[in-house]
Amino acid sequence: MAHWLVKSEPFKWSWDQQVAAGTQGTFWNGVRNHSAKLNLIAMKVGEEAFFYHSNEGKEIVGIVEIIKPYYPDPSDASGKFGMVDLRAKTALKNPVTLAAVKADPRLKDMALVKLSRLSVQPVTEEEWAIVCALGGL
Template sequence: MPHWLFKSEPSSWSWDRQVAAGAAGTPWNGVRNHSAKLHLMAMEVGEQGFFYHSNEGKAVVGIVEVIRTYYPDPSDATGRFGMVDLKAVEPLAEPVTLEMVKTQPELADMALIRNSRLSVQPVTDEEWRVVRKLGGL
């Protein structure tokens, strides 16, 4: 099953707010990059991803799960972009910072390092395993 990484600035949408949304989850809206859009379109219900605090904190802080597949984003007046719905699954015991990721040879090709501006990214099985371990899971 594919894994993902979702980036959000905590001042806009934080892990704590995602957790507070509960099992109903929330839409992951506002994506306006075509590569990120394609990743959203590829997602299936039940797939999981890392929740990453970008700019402020720069760390993987939790795990989310896709609970609704791709559908139109009503905030996009052009009608070209969409979103998925996510719910929080569990926090990492320890945040995995960008600096920690950069020190791991197994993560050298991770999109978080190679394409740092992409807001929704694929994560390989090996990257998933390593980051979870670093995070205490």
């Protein structure tokens, strides 16, 4: 199974709001980048993603699970973009900051470092294990 990272600005949608959505989860909409769209399309039910607070905090704070595969995003008037549904799974015991990711030479090729503006990113198995360890899981 693949792993992912999804970004959200906490003032728009935070980890706490994701947790409050409960087991029913919520949709992950608003993606308007074609590379991010392709990543959403590739997501499978049961796969996991890191939840990253962008702009404020700049840290990986939790893990979400994909609970519904890609479907049309009704907020997109063009009809070109879609979304998936996610539910909170677990918080990281220690949030992993962007600075910590950049400081770890094992993560130098992580999309979070190389493709910093991409809102939905793949995460390799090795990167997943390293970040989980850094996060206290």
